[in-house]
Every structure is written in C-alpha cells, then in structure tokens.
Amino acid sequence: MNEAEFIEISDFMNLLADRSKVITLEGFNSNLTLKVKDDGSPVTDYDINSEKTLREIISAKFPNHNIIAEEMGFTSNNSDYTWIIDPIDGTRSYVIGRPLWGTLISLAFKGEPIIGMADFPALDERWIGYKNKCLLNNAAFKKNYKSITSISEATVGSTGPHLFSEIGKQKYETLIKKAKYHVWSGDCHNYCLVIKGGLDLVVEEGLSSYDILPLIPILKSKDIIVTDWKSKKINLKNDLFSKYSVVVARDKNIHDTAINYMN
C-alpha cells in the first residue's frame, strides 16, 4: 500500500467500526439473547448482525477480496487480500457488562496482516496500526514508561485458564510464578495495554485467526514483539480452524524468557 491507499483503507475501516459500534452498543446494555456454540463459547445476535453488516459493506466495496470471520466463516475468492473480522472479541465481557470487549478488523495481503484495527466501543477508544504508524483515538499512552527487562519485574496477563491446553497451562503457571504480577481476563484489550506500558507480557494459546491477526499491525507499529510459542512469525492460514499461540512483549529479554518457559 502507498500512502493514498493507506488513507483510503483506514477511512474505510473507520466506517466499518462506526457501523459495528452502533449495533454492538445497542446490545451492550440490553438483555442479550445468548447462545452457546459447540465449543462452549458464547455468541449473541449482536455478534451475528454486526458481522453480517460488515461482510456486506466489504463485499460491496471489494467484491474480489476474501473474508474470514468468526460466525459466518470463510468467503474465498482466491484473492491475495483477505479481510479478517471479529465484531465482538471478548464476548464474555460483552455479555456481563464489562466494557473491555473490542471489534477487530484487518486486511491481510498474502497471509500477512498489513493494517489492523481494534475498536473499543464501550470505552470510546480506537486503534489503527500500519507499518510504523499507530493511530489512537481518545485514549492516552502512559507517560514516562519505564522499560522493564526482566520477568521478575514484569506484569503478565492472559485472558483465562480455559483457553490453554493442560500442558500449556502448566507451563504458563510456572512462568507467572517468576513474574511480579499476573492478571487474568482482558481479551484483545490486554494487547493494547502492552503498547500503553501497563502489561509487559501477554501469553495465550488456542486463539483463532480473527482473535489475534488484526492486532499484529498495531503491535508491530509500536515495536512490540509478537510471535508464536516457537518464536515464529504469525501469518494467516486461510481456514477457520487453525489455532494460534502467542507471546507478546515489548522487551526482547522478557519475550525470550517466555519462549523458553512455553517450550
């Protein structure tokens, strides 16, 4: 993408997020029709309606692009470009009224997410990442961030023990015993807290493409290290079923330590 294309795509992503925000905020303070999926995770009518709307808008503007999203799956047009969307990441938070859920949208080229957005409607906070640009609406970075370079000084977060495999959970629990603090919960919001300097490390397992890929351009734009547990780059596999493990840290030493513990 050149600069003009970046502006076009980021404007379009803002439009997508604005549309999704209207739908999801309507549901956030009403009694939700909560369904339980086969994998035990929750879904609401608002996830589904938002995804349907976003798919329609994307297909109208870019009819040849692929789309991959949580509820209605993979629309393949054999394009090099794939839209990856999750209207409500953190559905558990959404359902209980906790405002940390976000809308994730990104565009990948040949499997690599090149521009990503995380919108937090209930917090009125929006992030877009592209190359070395990180655009942030209506929220502040922490001032005077002091770099943490050792796991013993690090604050570590992960969404929940239920996302880990049994062996992954054991490894993670050994790791966090070495850390200064640990917090559960948070979903996509935790990754933005790494950028802000509130968390030093996020480790997760069992994520889907739409849970993590849209965050990668945002993290990379601020030089946050993001790899899988084998220290490999994370790219889109064009199916709905691939699971992703991640280690996300600002500091290389902390990232290396986490990789050691998780293998």
Place this chain on the structure above:
Amino acid sequence: MNEAEFIEISDFMNLLADRSKVITLEGFNSNLTLKVKDDGSPVTDYDINSEKTLREIISAKFPNHNIIAEEMGFTSNNSDYTWIIDPIDGTRSYVIGRPLWGTLISLAFKGEPIIGMADFPALDERWIGYKNKCLLNNAAFKKNYKSITSISEATVGSTGPHLFSEIGKQKYETLIKKAKYHVWSGDCHNYCLVIKGGLDLVVEEGLSSYDILPLIPILKSKDIIVTDWKSKKINLKNDLFSKYSVVVARDKNIHDTAINYMN
C-alpha cells in the same frame, strides 16, 4: 439517618469522590511508582495520597468519627460512626491501565454500613446506595433483565484464584463447573454487574472490610442478597485484619446453591 441527613452525607460523599478522582486519574495514565506490600498486593503513591486527602476532609467535618482504610489503618474515636474507605479497589487493574478499578467509601453505624458509594473514575460511573435508593450517575442498567434462578443458567464471577484459600478455591472450582459461564478479574466492578444483571453470582474469600463493606448498601438497595459463606450478615469488625468471605446473588436459589457448595 433522616432524609435531610442522607442528602448531607451523600453530597459529602460526592465531594470525597470528586477529590479522589482528580488524584487517581492523574496516576492512571502515568508511569506508576508501584510498591509491593508484605501481603504481596500492590500499592501506589496515588492510593496513599488519595487516602490522606480523604482522611483530612472527613476529620475536618466529622472530627469525632472513626476512620478505617487500607493504607493508614484505623483511627478510633470510640464513635458509633465509622468511615470505611478504599481509594483504589482493584489496584492491579489500576496499575496495568484496565479501567475497572473503583473508589469505595461508606459510613457505618454501630458496625453496619448504612450508606455506600462506588465511584469508577476511568469509566465515569458512580453508584450510591442507601436503604432502597440506588443512585447511579452516567451508566445504564441492562434493559429487560431476565431472572435466572438456576446455577446451570448463571454467569459467575470472582476476582482471582489468588484471593482464595486452597480449600476455598477447590470448593469454588467445583461450584463454577455447574455454572453456565465463569469470569475472573473485576474487583468491585463485579458487584455492580450483579445489580446491572450481567453477573448472577459473585463469590469471594479473603476480602478486607474496605473491599466489601462500602458495596453492601448499594447491593441491598437493589435487593441483591449479600452474606458471608455461612449465610450470615456481614458487619464491620473494627480492625484492619478481619477477612471476609462473600456470596452475592440476585436470586435466592442461586445464593443457596453457592452457600451449599462453599461449606
């Protein structure tokens, strides 16, 4: 308290929360000077400065009242009235930049909290509870709340496994296997989600007086059941060291079920 006294006290609590909010929000987006206390919990200069300010304002207006608070302990004047304050409940959330932390303030008469406040500066949301009045600024209750009466339909929350004793954790983990969903994290915000209808049950152990007492008048004002694990009313013991276990639910059947599991 009569109506005029209630208005005087609630106005005064609003003033206290306004003053605390200025101090705590300043720290929320800066790099915090984080200290670790003997019990392993975090504290910042902003907790301490806010508590100091609140103590001064209370002592100036009610020089004969007792004050109990997290950092600077118990000031006893042998009064029937005790102010219970926690400037930052959820310090872990505060430190990482997660906006769920709150300022808790209440006034107890002969050990019973009669008026309570929970202020969420980063969410711009404030609750006051007194008798059957629940005043809520700048946030919406969920519409069309559908009553849940069985643990199998219930969404259950608790701040973290680290707060439980080993035996308490085992009992809690057995309980949540019977529930529909479970979430960790949240601190004082979880109790407000019970009122809003997002959570059906909160169970915790190892709380201090200032973590739970200020929430009780808010919960009671909306007919939420709040007891300890023995189903007994929770009152202030006039020391800093007492630990409180709680079961909080809207529905009596769910409350009874939790009590059964936790004993």
